[in-house]
Amino acid sequence: MGTGLTAGVERTGVLEPSEEVRNRLEQLRERPIVLSAEGITKQFGSGKRLVTALDDISFQVHRREFLSILGQSGCGKSTMIRILAGLEKPTSGQILLDGKPVSGPGPERGMVFQAYTLFPWLTVKKNVMYGIKVGGQSSSEAERQAREWIDLVGLSKFENAYPHQLSGGMKQRVAIARAMANRPRILLMDEPFGALDAQTRGQMQEHLLQIWKSIDVTIVFITHDLDEAVYLSDRILVLGANPSCVADLVENPVARPRDRSQVVQPEYQSVLGHLNDLIHPPSEKSEFPVKIPRLTTVGDDVE
Numbered sequence: 001m002g003t004g005l006t007a008g009v010e011r012t013g014v015l016e017p018s019e020e021v022r023n024r025l026e027q028l029r030e031r032p033i034v035l036s037a038e039g040i041t042k043q044f045g046s047g048k049r050l051v052t053a054l055d056d057i058s059f060q061v062h063r064r065e066f067l068s069i070l071g072q073s074g075c076g077k078s079t080m081i082r083i084l085a086g087l088e089k090p091t092s093g094q095i096l097l098d099g100k101p102v103s104g105p106g107p108e109r110g111m112v113f114q115a116y117t118l119f120p121w122l123t124v125k126k127n128v129m130y131g132i133k134v135g136g137q138s139s140s141e142a143e144r145q146a147r148e149w150i151d152l153v154g155l156s157k158f159e160n161a162y163p164h165q166l167s168g169g170m171k172q173r174v175a176i177a178r179a180m181a182n183r184p185r186i187l188l189m190d191e192p193f194g195a196l197d198a199q200t201r202g203q204m205q206e207h208l209l210q211i212w213k214s215i216d217v218t219i220v221f222i223t224h225d226l227d228e229a230v231y232l233s234d235r236i237l238v239l240g241a242n243p244s245c246v247a248d249l250v251e252n253p254v255a256r257p258r259d260r261s262q263v264v265q266p267e268y269q270s271v272l273g274h275l276n277d278l279i280h281p282p283s284e285k286s287e288f289p290v291k292i293p294r295l296t297t298v299g300d301d302v303e
């Protein structure tokens with residue numbers, strides 16, 4: 001299996017994309033590679049406690065691509081994105097930014113985490129202004145730019161609110177505005193909507209797609225939610241577990257712009273089914289259904 005956007009990528013179980021989608025993917029393939037992971041291996045601990053979190057992972061991300069990294073809990077997704085962000089060093093392998101090795105964090109890569117990471121003592125506006133001021137802008141310029149980003153995430157009415165006055169979805173919108181205000185070319189998102197209820201999560205997905213469409217930004221998005229990966233991404237990098245390696249790199253045949261009515265389309269269902277087979281192999285499913293002993297005779301006519 002190729003780990004780049006190579007022509008004729010194998011697509012077991014995934015329907016062939018329409019001509020329109022094929023053309024889109026072709027164009028994506030022609031765009032420059034902005035971020036590469038080359039043979040990333042990460043081990044924690046030593047001796048009997050040695051954990052290989054990532055084993056020889058390689059992939060490439062093209063400019064303006066939306067790439068999701070999907071895998072079960074504990075397969076190394078967060079470790080991978082922290083290495084991409086330069087927050088963690090790999091045991092071996094390297095990260096290339098525009099073809100050049102990087103070893104630490106940099107302003108071209110912004111990060112949004114699952115946990116709300118806003119400064120609780122600062123208002124929405126001051127949270128967003130923070131990074132712009134650290135970047136050397138005057139207070140008035142930082143305020144002007146912060147307002148633009150707050151407007152983009154639809155929170156103008158809340159610019160003077162404090163984080164504790166916001167819902168989870170609103171806090172994540174501020175986190176996105178704060179990350180984007182530093183004008184990163186690459187946005188690295190580690191399960192950003194994982195703590196949100198299903199309805200808010202759906203709204204945030206729509207919102208993120210709108211932002212991605214309007215701004216020249218490449219997104220690498222971590223999720224363990226299959227549907228979220230299909231709905232958002234151009235390609236989906238599936239990580240296997242024990243030890244974590246690339247299980248597949250799936251080109252998404254679902255057309256853009258995306259909307260929820262596409263969920264029932266054969267392309268959508270085919271890619272969802274393929275991901276499900278990779279993440280939950282049939283051997284795991286064999287434990288179900290579990291036999292539950294009958295503990296009551298009350299209401300025996302319930303079925």
Ligand SMILES: Nc1ncnc2c1ncn2[C@@H]1O[C@H](COP(=O)(O)OP(=O)(O)OP(=O)(O)O)[C@@H](O)[C@H]1O
Pocket residue numbers: 044045051052053071072073074075076077078079080224
């Ligand atoms: N600092 C650390 N020290 C030791 N082991 C670690 C450390 N960070 C991660 N690990 C181990 O590496 C493996 C991968 O962890 P990681 O958090 O990257 O997985 P994940 O796919 O993001 O999981 P989740 O979806 O539950 O967040 C796990 O076995 C974890 O216990």
